[in-house]
Amino acid sequence: MEVKGQEILLSSPPPISSPRWWSSETVVVVTGGNKGIGFALVKRFAELGLSVVLTSRDKERGHKALDLLRSQGAFLLHVHFFQLDISNPSSITTFTSWFKHKFQALDILVNNAGVSFNEIHENSVENADTVIKTNFYGSKMLTQALLPLFRPSSPSFSARILNISSRLGSINKIRNPKLKEMLQSENLTIEEVEGMVSLFLKNVKDGTWKSQGWPEIWPDYAVSKMALNGYSRVLAKLYKDKGLSINCFCPGFTQTSMTGGKGTHTADDAATVAASLALSPPKDLQTGRFYIGFHRPGKIMNSKL
Numbered sequence: 001m002e003v004k005g006q007e008i009l010l011s012s013p014p015p016i017s018s019p020r021w022w023s024s025e026t027v028v029v030v031t032g033g034n035k036g037i038g039f040a041l042v043k044r045f046a047e048l049g050l051s052v053v054l055t056s057r058d059k060e061r062g063h064k065a066l067d068l069l070r071s072q073g074a075f076l077l078h079v080h081f082f083q084l085d086i087s088n089p090s091s092i093t094t095f096t097s098w099f100k101h102k103f104q105a106l107d108i109l110v111n112n113a114g115v116s117f118n119e120i121h122e123n124s125v126e127n128a129d130t131v132i133k134t135n136f137y138g139s140k141m142l143t144q145a146l147l148p149l150f151r152p153s154s155p156s157f158s159a160r161i162l163n164i165s166s167r168l169g170s171i172n173k174i175r176n177p178k179l180k181e182m183l184q185s186e187n188l189t190i191e192e193v194e195g196m197v198s199l200f201l202k203n204v205k206d207g208t209w210k211s212q213g214w215p216e217i218w219p220d221y222a223v224s225k226m227a228l229n230g231y232s233r234v235l236a237k238l239y240k241d242k243g244l245s246i247n248c249f250c251p252g253f254t255q256t257s258m259t260g261g262k263g264t265h266t267a268d269d270a271a272t273v274a275a276s277l278a279l280s281p282p283k284d285l286q287t288g289r290f291y292i293g294f295h296r297p298g299k300i301m302n303s304k305l
């Protein structure tokens with residue numbers, strides 16, 4: 001994904017289609033739904049009448065989120081909760097079999113859960129392993145586990161995945177020419193994406209990462225999102241004619257715990273745009289796109305992943 005020079009500006013937020021193509025039978029899974037943008041997304045989807053699975057890695061935090069939704073007057077009839085730690089393979093297995101038993105089919109997956117351990121102006125790689133394991137491998141593992149469960153497409157329906165990513169993971173943030181070329185290649189593979197991530201972690205371990213052209217701002221987080229974008233691009237190509245759309249969305253600088261409460265807009269604002277993208281009418285639904293919200297006031301930038 002090369003953001004520079006490929007801007008398409010859409011009106012923002014995209015209108016929720018009318019008449020709605022979804023119903024309370026439409027099932028959406030949101031990871032990291034107990035707070036921040038994930039919580040706001042669960043609330044938004046519930047308000048719009050979908051069946052929402054709020055997942056949280058911590059049971060108690062998940063139940064507290066449900067209580068908060070209730071206290072905010074959200075319609076909870078179609079909100080379900082299940083514990084899910086995306087960095088834990090056995091948690092993914094347990095979740096997947098519960099989901100299959102309860103719903104049989106999935107319509108929308110929002111890979112929202114993510115971590116960063118840096119303060120706004122801090123660029124440490126101390127927690128690189130956890131950041132990569134969660135933001136890239138966690139979302140990838142869950143996606144792979146749920147892929148067989150997506151509802152088959154029809155002329156009026158297409159399942160979709162929205163990966164909550166970041167502009168910090170844009171290809172133009174990497175200064176290593178070989179890696180840049182690889183990421184831009186039309187023939188990019190998942191193995192190459194994983195190879196890039198392993199190389200980054202190796203450079204972190206041997207203390208050479210600063211001289212290898214990796215992103216300078218939130219380096220571990222940026223590489224994790226770069227890998228998520230690359231993976232999404234490969235998957236989008238793989239599923240192009242199979243009725244599954246895969247896109248990434250950067251919510252912009254949003255006021256959540258990840259940013260210490262700083263940001264240009266609220267989690268509810270970010271969720272409104274993310275939900276509109278996730279609910280694009282089947283006829284307008286794209287795949288392999290990278291959307292950046294709040295890039296300019298009232299605008300969403302849309303480029304090829």
Ligand SMILES: NC(=O)c1ccc[n+]([C@@H]2O[C@H](COP(=O)([O-])OP(=O)(O)OC[C@H]3O[C@@H](n4cnc5c(N)ncnc54)[C@H](OP(=O)(O)O)[C@@H]3O)[C@@H](O)[C@H]2O)c1
Pocket residue numbers: 031032033034035036037038056057058061084085086087088111112113114115134138164165166167250251252253254255256257258259263267
């Ligand atoms: N805020 C921004 O400015 C911004 C900008 C660009 C992209 N994003 C992306 O937006 C997404 C949401 O972030 P946010 O800003 O809403 O941050 P947040 O308030 O810190 O929320 C992060 C969520 O992810 C969950 N999580 C972390 N590790 C997990 C794991 N292993 N398994 C399951 N859930 C896990 C957290 O759970 P706990 O409560 O248990 O920690 C929390 O629910 C992230 O992917 C982030 O990278 C945010």
